[in-house]
Amino acid sequence: MNQPLKFIGIIPARYASTRFPGKPLAILGKKPVIQHVYERASEALDNVIVATDDQRIMDAVEAFGGKAVMTSADLRSGTDRVCQAYSNAATDADVVINIQGDEPFISADQINALKKCFDNPDTDIATLARKYPADAGFEGLFDPNLVKVTFAADGRALYFSRSIIPYVRGVDWKQWLDKADFYTHVGIYAYRADVLKRLSMLPQSSLELAESLEQLRWLQNGYTIRVAETDTKSIGIDTPDDLAAAEKYLALKNG
Secondary structure: OOOOOOEEEEEEEOOOOOOOOOHHHOEEOOEEHHHHHHHHHHOOOOOEEEEEOOHHHHHHHHHOOOOEEEOOOOOOOHHHHHHHHHHHOOOOOOEEEEOOOOOOOOOHHHHHHHHHHOOOOOOOEEEEEEEOOHHHOHHHHHOOOOOEEEEOOOOEEEEEEOOOOOOOOOOOHHHHHHHOOOEEEEEEEEEEHHHHHHHOOOOOOHHHHHHOOHHHHHHHOOOOEEEEEOOOOOOOOOOHHHHHHHHHHHHHHOO
16 A cells, blocks of 8 residues: 655745845734745645745744755755755655745645645646636736646646737637636646656756746656646735735735
């Protein structure tokens, strides 16, 4: 009988940020943003650590009782930071979940959906997608920062793009939402531990360079990315304005 998989959540958190320096330590509802992320992740995972390159973040995490490991400041991506943190943490987890350090409203349901993707032994990597709401207006899909994804009937990702996919041929674009479903990518990933180590050694691919999307490197190298759907709202914090919006959302949520 197969042993159940062991999962670990790793939260990459850098202090330096062009648009919002120190955002993991920004206060949201009397707690640092990183503490919100840590506590939400811990609702679905027994083992959670923060991967950081800054002593201030390390100290803040340890102050609220969390676990953190120090990683290099010279890593190329959050995936590389997660990989190094996995090695430094000396864990035997089978699957590593990369949880963005600026997503204070990540839900246990979303993390559990990722975990369920690994019931399929063919899954190398898992991620989430959200159906684009028809009442949001089609113009929003033109935003290149809103990454779109298409996937097969069994959930295998087919392609990610900053462009609108699929293209609905022969129909005026204002009617596309009536003719096709569109999904936007939610930037959280889970990887089998051995796959994560291999991903960190891959050179950048042509599709990745064209679209500036790291996940295209993985697809182009033949890895299976399985997509789970979520309808949970999330608010990522990239700017001080995002933090203000998150404060309002938290106040409404808490009544």
